[in-house]
Amino acid sequence: FSCFAVSGSGMYFTWIKDQANVWEFAWPIFVMVFAFPFIGPSNRSMYTTALHSKPELDGTMGIMLGLINQAMSLGGMIAPALAAAFVLRSPQEIDASSNKHELTKGAWYVPIISLLIIIGLLHHYFSVKKREQEEAADGNGENTASETSKLLSSTKKGRGASKLLSSRKKGASRRSSILQINQSFSRKSVVNRSLSVEVNGMMNPFDTKAEMESQKQLLKDKKEWEEFMEDAENSYLINNNDNIQSLSVT
Structure with a gap:
């Protein structure tokens, strides 16, 4: 998204009629094309992770993955028309004005939206995610009981062992013996996700x-x-x- 912000700003400042050379016209496009393969798979990964984190969406993965495919396709169909109508300036308009920029101020939607997304990602990482990690731990530094926590707390023999055991009992509860395998462990879920990416025409080359x-x-x-x-x-x-x-x- 930083590349998108730089590219959008570069398009507005460098695309000036009768002044921009080939390099000034091309480098903003190269920067945007370079950033897209990193943004697309990352957004899909975050979207899929958010789906798996909500048990109420189990059984609707196909619909939700199809929804993101349709949203991306819709953006690709609408963006050229919106850019032609509100971002590009006609040659007659440029010649009649002292402002020789080939783009209107509407071109600032690219860097502005990119900066808002960056701020949201930073807020999620430093505020929301940190708070969730703090809430996952109890007051004694022990993780709350889950399917991965041990059945018995390990204590050292000797003086102070009883105090340590009693303090752990206050903040930790016995782990349930029920084993739950959710959809993130399912091979079918992985296959559906791969098919969804292939239908969209963009494979994820990175993990x-x-x-x-x-x-x-x-x-x-x-x-x-x-x-x-x-x-x-x-x-x-x-x-x-x-x-x-x-x-x-x-």
């Missing part, structure tokens, strides 16, 4: 920071689940062998 962190967390959860299943299977086999031996002895 964003949030996607890489989510991938690492999913792999970690997968390993923990495999270890849990392996331990459960081993315990079952040991108990079964003990029962068989006890029956054979009797």
Whole structure:
């Protein structure tokens, strides 16, 4: 979005009739084209993450992803007409005026909207996200109980262990044994998202920071689940062998 702001400002200041050379005309376009592949996939990733964070939207992923595709297509259809009507100046208007800029002041919508988006992203990162992280932790620095928290709190033996255990009991509750697998773990959800991107005609060549962190967390959860299943299977086999031996002895 910073590139969009620079590009929009450059278009207004450098596109002057009979004064702009080829480089002054081309560099704002190059900057905007360079920024678009980074903006499109990032917006889609943030949009998909927001959908997965709302359980009430489960079962409507196809509709919501189709909605963002239609919104992007709608913008591509409307923007040229709006730019031609309100941003571009006709040659007759330029010749009749002392202002030789080829764009009207309406061209400032690009840098202004880009700056507003940047301010919103900074507010979300430094205010909303930080507040959510603080609310996720209790007063003693312990995370609230969730599906990833341990069943038992680990304490050190020795003096002060009972005090530490009692302080943790005040702020932490026992984790539920119910395992919930939401749509973010579903292979079907990944396939639907890929198809949605392919229909839109823009594949995501990069993994964003949030996607890489989510991938690492999913792999970690997968390993923990495999270890849990392996331990459960081993315990079952040991108990079964003990029962068989006890029956054979009797």
